[in-house]
Amino acid sequence: MVPFGQSPTGTVAGLVFTVLLIAAAVGDFRSRRIPNRLVLVIASLGLVGSIIADPVGAGLLKSVTGILVGLGLWLPFYLLRWLGAGDVKLFAAAAAWLGPLGALEGAVVGACAGALLAVLWMIGARGVKGTAETLGMATGSPAILRPENSSVRSTLPYGIPLALGALWAGWLPRLLLA
Numbered sequence: 001m002v003p004f005g006q007s008p009t010g011t012v013a014g015l016v017f018t019v020l021l022i023a024a025a026v027g028d029f030r031s032r033r034i035p036n037r038l039v040l041v042i043a044s045l046g047l048v049g050s051i052i053a054d055p056v057g058a059g060l061l062k063s064v065t066g067i068l069v070g071l072g073l074w075l076p077f078y079l080l081r082w083l084g085a086g087d088v089k090l091f092a093a094a095a096a097w098l099g100p101l102g103a104l105e106g107a108v109v110g111a112c113a114g115a116l117l118a119v120l121w122m123i124g125a126r127g128v129k130g131t132a133e134t135l136g137m138a139t140g141s142p143a144i145l146r147p148e149n150s151s152v153r154s155t156l157p158y159g160i161p162l163a164l165g166a167l168w169a170g171w172l173p174r175l176l177l178a
Contacts, residue, residue, distance in 0.1 A: 004017065004170045004171045005171060009053075013049055013053075013097075014170055014171060016045065017042075017045075017046075017094070017097055017166075017167070017170055018167060018170075018171075020038065020041065020042050020045070021042070021090075021094060021163040021166055021167055022163070023038060024038055024039070024042070024090050024159055024163055025157070025159050025160045025163040025164075027159075028086070028087075028090075028157040028158075028159030028160060029157045029159075029160060032084070032155050032157060033086060034084075034086035034087065034089070034090050034159050036086075036089070039086070039089045039090055039093045040093070042090070042093040042094060042096070042097075043067065043092070043093035043096045045096075045097075046063055046066070046067075046093065046094070046095075046096025046097035046098075047060070047063045047064075047096050049063075049097060050062050050063035050096065050097070050099075051063070062099040062100070063096045063097075063099065064096075065099065065100045066095035066096050066097070066098050066099040066100050066102065066103045067092050067093070067095050067096050067103075068092075068100075069095060069100040069103040069104060070091045070092040070093075070094065070095030070096075070098075070103040070106075070107070071088065071091075071092040071095075073091075073103065073104070073107045074087065074088040074091050074092070074107065074162075075088055083158050084155070084158070086159065087158045087159050087162055090159050090162055090163065091103075091106070091107070091110065091162045091165075091166065094106065094162070094163070094166035094170075095166070097166075097170060098166060098169050098170060098173075101173075101174070102169040102170065102173055103169070105165075105168070105169040105173065105174070105175075106162075106165040106166040106168060106169035106170075107165060108165070109164065109165035109168040109169065110161045110162040110163075110164060110165025110166065111161075111165070112161075112165075113160075113161035113164045113165060114156075114158055114161035114162070116161075117156065117158075117160065117161050118156055119131065119135075121156050122134065122135075
């Protein structure tokens with residue numbers, strides 16, 4: 001696809017992408033769920049947009065490799081039970097719009113935003129002192145951060161930082177990976 005904002009078509013595509021990812025992030029925040037229908041719409045529009053923007057073969061290849069990279073980057077965290085399936089599917093669907101390089105950049109930004117969100121979430125649940133103690137203990141025993149070892153009852157809405165990472169990669173491509 002044309003990078004968002006570099007043409008009228010790219011701007012419209014970017015606005016659609018933005019609205020869809022905001023809807024997913026808001027849903028994740030409210031219910032800790034990202035609807036499969038929304039993920040399917042995001043992925044489908046990404047595939048169609050890539051095919052329209054580039055020659056069919058190149059567009060399809062870019063979109064599919066984006067999905068595979070997005071899935072490959074976050075699937076291990078689902079298998080470790082650090083992320084939900086909806087989070088992984090959301091990012092893979094968004095990567096259909098971004099292609100493989102955009103998926104990589106979006107994942108880096110999403111991981112950084114997710115780390116910040118996790119610390120803020122932990123501060124809200126345990127306070128600054130409790131968070132500092134927990135993170136200090138985690139340097140020697142990272143398993144302490146596993147969800148089953150946590151006294152925090154609610155789960156982190158990781159769809160928010162993943163959406164932020166995808167939006168970053170869509171609107172500000174190659175700012176990190178120049």
